Amino acid sequence: MTEPVHIVGAGLAGSEAAWQVAQAGVAVRLHEMRPAVGTFAHRTGDCAEMVCSNSFRSDDDVMNAVGQLHWEMRAAGGLVMAMADRHRLPAGGALAVDRDAFSGAVTAALRAHPLVEIVPGEITQLPRAGRWIIATGPLTSGALAAAIAAETGAEALAFFDAIAPIVHAETIDMGVAWRQSRYDKGETEAERTAYINCPMTREDYEGFIDALLAAEKTEFREGETAGYFDGCLPIEVMAERGRDTLRHGPMKPVGLTNAHRPAEKPFAVVQLRRDNALGTLYNIVGFQTKMKYGAQVEVFRCIPGLQDASFARLGGIHRNTFLNAPRLLDDRLRLRPAPHLRFAGQITGVEGYVESAAMGLLAGRMAAAEALGRDLAAPPGTTAMGALVHHITGGAEAKTFQPMNVNFGLFPPVEGRGGRRGRKDRYPAYTDRAKQDFSEWLATA
Known part of the structure; x- marks a missing residue:
């Protein structure tokens, strides 16, 4: 029998990772310290609680990079996008949600899945064996943050979020x-x-x-x-x-x-x-x-x-705590000194709800593939998810690494467009290519 994948943190990234692992047919143990151990920002023990804005930003998958990321997550059967769509609120061109209904729905879906076990309690040390995804987000507890710093040989970077x-x-x-x-x-x-x-x-x-x-x-x-x-x-x-x-x-x-x-x-x-x-x-x-x-x-x-x-x-x-990912993570989101540990979400140095959930989606799929005896590479760098992974695991300069939202500046130029074009021509070229390349990756993932 396949050993379960352990996921630490039931935020957006951890919840999405758990869903992807379970949907692949692998058992999941999702560890969450809330509500027994709270944070200043969280109010509940629900999964995927949104503590800042209630917006996933633009839902335009033609002219906007984050909209393209929405498209990719929907195509991959993402739980976060499915529940966001179910509980969306009018917000012009943005995807905003009723935050309580959204997190309640994510929690219910995970609890109802036969392969998901939500385990209460704080993880204070990095495990030495097994298959783990650390998705503790910007409010990683002090004890676990210290354990990560000890393992990596350097203090995690940090900035302040409001x-x-x-x-x-x-x-x-x-x-x-x-x-x-x-x-x-x-x-x-x-x-x-x-x-x-x-x-x-x-x-x-x-x-x-x-x-x-x-x-x-x-x-x-x-x-x-x-x-x-x-x-x-x-x-x-x-x-x-x-x-x-x-x-x-x-x-x-x-x-x-x-x-x-x-x-x-x-x-x-x-x-x-x-x-x-x-x-x-x-x-x-x-x-x-x-x-x-x-x-x-x-x-x-x-x-x-x-x-x-x-x-x-x-x-x-x-x-807000995050890793120096270009130095510490490989292109499978594994910690170089301890490859049985994967990281996902904002702690990897992506910024934003959608970006965090997308890294959870990839980490979950990669961990599930590994558990089933396969190796899964990230999507091509021409896709929104692939561009983010490339940026945080080597595309960015480690000495000056700072959190990054998805944006078209992370995408390689579109070949054959000829000279400088306006965004009305350039952005659809990026998203058309991304959709095609992501669909091809997904067919073999």
Whole structure:
């Protein structure tokens, strides 16, 4: 009888890995320390709990690299994408989900699978035998992080990640705010009105920036340095880079028309995105923060339309641990000093929900193939999954390695396109090639 594959961590990567292993006919033991051992960010013991945004970002599989990654995961029978599609919320061109229903559905599917056993309890040491996937994510426990550091001979790298606040919808002043997706994007009325927008005049914006810069922030402990992932910068860090940074970033007013004052162009706009199926909760888009709780309430209530806001969750900041993957992992996601250990998810140095789950999908398929006596290589580098694996296991420079979202810059150029072309021509060429190459890989995987 084939020995089971052990997976540590039931986040997005671990849950997807468990599903892929079980679907291949190999038994899985999925180890999860929650809820007995909690983290500052998690609220439940459910699998695949989403602790930051509720969005998987763009679902456009023609013009967007993350949309192509969605396509590949669906094609591979991914559990995360299946449950995301089942519990999606209107969000224009993005794939946003009801986070509680989504994680509940992933948990139920895994518990119902006859080859999956969810084992409660914390793993504090790296096992010396067996077949294991470590998918503990950015909030790897201190004991296990220390064990990984001891095994690799070097401390794991780390940066700081931040979480955006969530607002009770009934406390948003819709006499000031209005519903509209940017550029009215979406096929249905619900999608075209998926976001709530709070307008700002120049005076509002300048006052908000002043309050933001003056607010009391979370202090780092002695010896910690603040290295942030650029795709998830706290808003106050962005504001420190220049007073107009936010207005050209998450608060850009383009593609929006104030329904209450259509003749007036907002100087800046704060967007909120639906966070649950009931439409009772909205998260403030791009407003990750390290402000202290009291300061958050004071500063965010400076936003027109949120002057009476009640918060279901305030923002926060946490340490995000990841490996120097180009030095430590091979192209099968195995730890070079201990190849019985695979790693998956954000701890490998990918950034984002979808990227993490995709690495779980590959690690699970590779571990299952190995258990069944086969060797499975990663998809070609022309695919979204393959491009990510190539980047983290050798494409990136180890000395300067930092977490990375999937993007077309990781894809090799398309041959025969001739000269420099615009993205309207180049991006479909990338995704057409990726779909063909991924389908061919999948047929033999």
